[in-house]
Amino acid sequence: MSAPQNRRVAALALVAGLGLSLAACSTKSDNSSDASGKVTITVDCQPVGAQQELLRDWNADVAEFQKLHPNITIKSVSVGEQCNNPPDFTARLQGGTVTDVFYGYMTDLDQVLDSGQAMEITEYVTKDTIPTWDSLDAGAKAAFSDGGKVYGVPTKNYSMGLVYNKNLFQQAGLDPKNPPKTWAEVRTAAKRIAALGNGIAGYSDYSAANTGGWHFTAELYSQGGRLVSEDGKKADFNNPMGRQVLQNLKDMRYGDDSMGAKQLLQWPDLLTNAAAGKVGMFIGAPDATTAIVTQFQGKYQDWAMGPMPGQDGPAKATLGGGEGYFVKKGLSPEQVRAGLMWLAYEKLTPGKGQFDYVRAKPENQPVGLPQPQLFTVGSDAYRQDLDLRKANANVNVEDFAAFENNPVPVRFEPPNAQAIYAVLDSAMSAVLTDPNANVDALLKTAEDKVNGLLATR
Amino acid sequence: MATITAPRPDVQSARPPISARRRRGRNDLTGYAFLAGAVFCFALFSWYPMVRGVVMSFQRTRRGVTTWVGWDNYSRIVHDPSFWTAWKNTLHFTVLALILGYAVPFFVAILLNELRHAKGYLRALVYLPVMLPPASALFLFKYYAYDPSDAGLFNAVLKLLHLPTSQWMQSSTATMPAMVIASTWMNMGGAVLIYLAALQNIPGELYEAAELDGAGIWRRIVTVTIPQTRLILSLMAMLQIVATMQLFIEPLILANGAGTQDSATSVAYLIYQHGFFQNDLNGAAALGVIMLIVLAGFSAVYVRLSARQD
Numbered sequence: 001m002s003a004p005q006n007r008r009v010a011a012l013a014l015v016a017g018l019g020l021s022l023a024a025c026s027t028k029s030d031n032s033s034d035a036s037g038k039v040t041i042t043v044d045c046q047p048v049g050a051q052q053e054l055l056r057d058w059n060a061d062v063a064e065f066q067k068l069h070p071n072i073t074i075k076s077v078s079v080g081e082q083c084n085n086p087p088d089f090t091a092r093l094q095g096g097t098v099t100d101v102f103y104g105y106m107t108d109l110d111q112v113l114d115s116g117q118a119m120e121i122t123e124y125v126t127k128d129t130i131p132t133w134d135s136l137d138a139g140a141k142a143a144f145s146d147g148g149k150v151y152g153v154p155t156k157n158y159s160m161g162l163v164y165n166k167n168l169f170q171q172a173g174l175d176p177k178n179p180p181k182t183w184a185e186v187r188t189a190a191k192r193i194a195a196l197g198n199g200i201a202g203y204s205d206y207s208a209a210n211t212g213g214w215h216f217t218a219e220l221y222s223q224g225g226r227l228v229s230e231d232g233k234k235a236d237f238n239n240p241m242g243r244q245v246l247q248n249l250k251d252m253r254y255g256d257d258s259m260g261a262k263q264l265l266q267w268p269d270l271l272t273n274a275a276a277g278k279v280g281m282f283i284g285a286p287d288a289t290t291a292i293v294t295q296f297q298g299k300y301q302d303w304a305m306g307p308m309p310g311q312d313g314p315a316k317a318t319l320g321g322g323e324g325y326f327v328k329k330g331l332s333p334e335q336v337r338a339g340l341m342w343l344a345y346e347k348l349t350p351g352k353g354q355f356d357y358v359r360a361k362p363e364n365q366p367v368g369l370p371q372p373q374l375f376t377v378g379s380d381a382y383r384q385d386l387d388l389r390k391a392n393a394n395v396n397v398e399d400f401a402a403f404e405n406n407p408v409p410v411r412f413e414p415p416n417a418q419a420i421y422a423v424l425d426s427a428m429s430a431v432l433t434d435p436n437a438n439v440d441a442l443l444k445t446a447e448d449k450v451n452g453l454l455a456t457r
Numbered sequence: 458m459a460t461i462t463a464p465r466p467d468v469q470s471a472r473p474p475i476s477a478r479r480r481r482g483r484n485d486l487t488g489y490a491f492l493a494g495a496v497f498c499f500a501l502f503s504w505y506p507m508v509r510g511v512v513m514s515f516q517r518t519r520r521g522v523t524t525w526v527g528w529d530n531y532s533r534i535v536h537d538p539s540f541w542t543a544w545k546n547t548l549h550f551t552v553l554a555l556i557l558g559y560a561v562p563f564f565v566a567i568l569l570n571e572l573r574h575a576k577g578y579l580r581a582l583v584y585l586p587v588m589l590p591p592a593s594a595l596f597l598f599k600y601y602a603y604d605p606s607d608a609g610l611f612n613a614v615l616k617l618l619h620l621p622t623s624q625w626m627q628s629s630t631a632t633m634p635a636m637v638i639a640s641t642w643m644n645m646g647g648a649v650l651i652y653l654a655a656l657q658n659i660p661g662e663l664y665e666a667a668e669l670d671g672a673g674i675w676r677r678i679v680t681v682t683i684p685q686t687r688l689i690l691s692l693m694a695m696l697q698i699v700a701t702m703q704l705f706i707e708p709l710i711l712a713n714g715a716g717t718q719d720s721a722t723s724v725a726y727l728i729y730q731h732g733f734f735q736n737d738l739n740g741a742a743a744l745g746v747i748m749l750i751v752l753a754g755f756s757a758v759y760v761r762l763s764a765r766q767d
Binding site for chain 2 (some may be wrong): 086090091093111115117120173207208210261263264266283416419423426434448453456
């Protein structure tokens with residue numbers, strides 16, 4: 001072949017290759033069932049390769065499910081660690097590359113609906129597709145509904161409490177069976193733990209990447225406060241309760257020096273420090289311990305949980321959240337039903353999928369944590385799940401008794417939460433990095449900013 | 458002055474023979490095929506997103522329905538509590554980067570140019586950080602250099618010299634200089650090489666003449682080096698401004714985004730916040746357009762300067 005011809009072929013191949021590689025980016029299955037009644041659906045958040053046992057379990061579940069339903073084919077799509085990374089989720093959502101059945105946080109409902117990618121599934125969520133549907137927690141279901149219409153299926157829920165390191169409690173002469181119940185007790189305990197030295201923070205908290213505002217909200221709820229007014233139009237935290245949240249932190253950081261020198265922490269930073277045994281206490285949900293163990297190489301045996309602390313007594317409320325799956329618009333009814341049946345099998349059946357404790361126990365997956373608690377207390381599914389959980393527990397159930405036996409009312413995030421959190425990060429970082437921070441001025445500035453922000457939303 | 462140009466031998470004949478024309482036709486086709494690839498890539502990954510960004514900045518998508526909203530997104534973004542902070546921070550970074558990040562590579566280049574020994578070795582050493590992925594380089598700074606305790610590299614050195622230590626990224630006043638230091642270290646290799654090339658183009662006799670006139674090193678830099686490289690210096694200044702105003706990865710990694718008390722929030726980071734955290738892609742697009750207009754101004758100066766360089 002002559003040189004010019006070579007070049008021409010190369011150029012055409014380049015153009016064709018580009019087209020092909022773009023076409024290959026699609027994550028959508030064929031959206032109709034074939035003549036034989038077979039349906040195929042794509043599902044995301046398959047565990048990543050590094051989570052060998054979880055991946056093996058998932059694949060086994062897919063095989064088992066397909067055996068039970070020979071007309072359904074599940075195509076699993078791993079999106080790497082993207083299921084834990086909100087910006088990646090947004091990119092896939094906006095790019096239209098989400099799978100047929102796609103994962104999202106409870107707080108994603110607005111952006112999912114705005115993107116126009118999710119389908120209303122009210123008529124499909126029945127006992128036929130999800131046998132435990134009626135037993136599912138009403139609050140969790142409501143978080144995936146809008147105007148009485150169902151758009152998603154909750155598959156996990158959580159509420160926050162005080163996560164603490166039992167070892168450090170013991171070393172500091174504190175009783176690991178009796179965690180602090182008020183912020184004053186947290187402060188005393190933090191001081192004693194920090195006195196152990198060696199760079200250990202008695203109490204640790206976030207102040208970056210919107211996680212500071214997130215925890216400010218949780219702590220404000222504990223005081224009985226709320227982030228915005230009932231109509232959602234005004235900031236409602238520049239008051240004694242908001243002041244107390246910041247003052248507690250400032251007192252611990254600069255009054256007692258019990259929060260460590262490293263601040264501006266975001267989600268992985270705090271958990272990395274915790275896994276390394278450098279954090280005595282922090283506010284988190286039970287699954288924070290799962291993350292500490294499975295992602296940051298910590299040990300279950302070190303961790304326990306108490307209820308969310310209150311200012312003078314039990315907390316008035318705590319922050320809750322969770323995750324679930326949405327169904328992509330444009331699927332055939334058979335596909336929607338197949339997707340819901342898969343979710344029911346993998347996520348919402350006691351003894352199966354995520355609740356298969358017999359399988360999880362020897363794999364060092366946590367069994368016995370008090371959450372997720374997806375089933376309504378007293379329902380059959382609740383009792384079955386509880387029995388199985390107790391029978392197979394590999395974490396010490398007692399370590400979470402204080403959290404479980406002292407339930408605190410759960411409140412969810414308000415609309416525009418992330419934009420408000422971004423503003424509140426600034427106040428949180430100020431009290432944790434500036435000894436001269438003026439709490440009143442910080443709250444006033446944040447209030448003005450949030451009011452300005454809400455006025456234009 | 459009038460010039461007479463002789464016809465070039467290869468274009469003397471009025472029409473090339475048919476076989477040559479065919480060959481040229483084929484060559485043209487090949488050229489267009491290659492061009493198609495480039496045009497396709499640019500159109501898909503650059504021009505289309507740009508146009509789409511401008512269109513989106515005048516739209517709002519709610520519940521899957523997109524409507525035209527005029528200047529609403531611009532109004533919302535200008536009223537964002539961090540809008541002016543982000544611009545102030547970005548300009549602060551740009552100015553600091555012009556003082557430090559612009560001057561340092563130039564003087565390092567002069568120094569390297571003056572060296573008699575180990576020239577190649579030192580040049581490679583200066584260029585080395587450019588080869589590190591920016592994220593890795595910034596994590597090095599974040600965890601080792603800017604550790605706020607005395608264990609941090611910079612604090613250990615300051616302590617050794619009996620100087621006051623800093624909280625680095627945890628101090629709202631130290632955040633910007635710290636980001637500029639890291640950014641300069643990461644990026645100066647390329648600039649040093651460009652300056653070195655420019656310095657080597659300066660005729661040696663100019664320096665000899667200056668030396669004969671009794672000019673010291675500082676005088677030689679001011680009267681010979683800078684005037685002789687002023688065009689490349691102004692080009693690099695424009696490039697530097699355009700690049701530093703897009704400040705993003707430094708705050709994202711070093712300051713976990715906004716930094717303490719919003720001291721690191723940049724315009725690009727604010728775009729990211731709106732687009733990827735606040736369910737406000739349209740607001741992000743509007744801010745992107747505002748930034749585009751500002752940068753286009755500097756780019757126009759650059760284009761004019763580079764035309765003069767040619």
